[in-house]
Amino acid sequence: MKFSSNGYYVEKYEKCxxxxxxxxxNRIEQLNxxxxxxxxxxxxxxDWEKIRNLKKEQAKKVLN
Structure with missing residues (x-):
């Protein structure tokens, strides 16, 4: 959630x-x-995203 510069309203709702x-x-972490x-x-x-991508790659190797 991104608050305005004066903190009175929400400019943008940002989700994980x-x-x-x-x-x-203060909790935003941008990764590529x-x-x-x-x-x-x-x-x-x-970590969950990295593990999920690793598992997907392993599954593709098993199927091929």
Whole structure:
């Protein structure tokens, strides 16, 4: 959630790309995974995204 400069209203609702939780100004962590900018609410969600991508790659190798 991005507040206005005076703090009276919300300019933009920003959600974690993994869990969908609202991310506040001081918790925003922008990472670039596979060339796509992503927003995460915590280190746990960052790790989850990395593990999920690793598991997808492993599954593709097994199927081929």
């Amino acid at each position: 790309s993994v869990c969908g939780k609202l991310v506040y100004e 995974i596979h060339g796509v900018p992503s927003l995460f609410c915590s280190d746990w969600c960052v």
